[in-house]
Amino acid sequence: MSETATLLVVDDEPELREILSEYFDNQGLIVHTAASAEEARAVFSKKLPDVAILDIRMPGEDGISLARWIRDQHKDMGIIMLTTAGDVVDRVVGLEMGADDYVPKPFDLRELLARVKSVLRRRSETSKENKPAREGRMHFGICELDLAMHRLYDSEGNEKPITAMEFDLLKVFAEHPNRALNRDQLMELAHNKDWGVFDRSIDLRIMRLRRKIEPNPEKPEVIKTVRGIGYMYVTS
Structure with missing residues (x-):
């Protein structure tokens, strides 16, 4: 990470927000916190973070609803969901909403940091604003994938939202055409073994x-x- 990354931690537990804020600050990251989805939107109106860490289970609007809103409004932002250990439904729904990763509670701070760095690394190219030329794109059905710019376009040249993990999968398929790959191979090739999904x-x-x-x-x-x-x- 050549520039200092900005994180937003959204969790209704004050103690956890304080712990994460202090820890990530000590790691050289800029950290904002919010106790609710409403407070998170207030942060977004002032400064867009590079990665949002969202607790799924919050009073009022939950993390899944907030993740859906973030993905609709800010497609290039990284999203990591904090889920209850063993709650597969939360993980599935969070991923369907476009989350890049999830970490079950309780978690090790070093593991969460590794996930944050992984999401930042995968999304680094998507922050570029210049629309790429058609040269260098690959056809995927009715779409074209730009491997250099990490972007997906429809047949009319309009950009289609795509998460970093979805891009990683398409990149793996592009590098291994007409070859059957099992789930373990896809996870290993797409995530360099650092995403324990x-x-x-x-x-x-x-x-x-x-x-x-x-x-x-x-x-x-x-x-x-x-x-x-x-x-x-x-x-x-």
């Missing part, structure tokens, strides 16, 4: 990608399911 999250991300790139997501022809193995990117 449950393997069903791969299925959710594939489903989201199909909705964006397939002419008919119900009958995928670009990213096909290979029974008993995993998935394959089929080039035309």
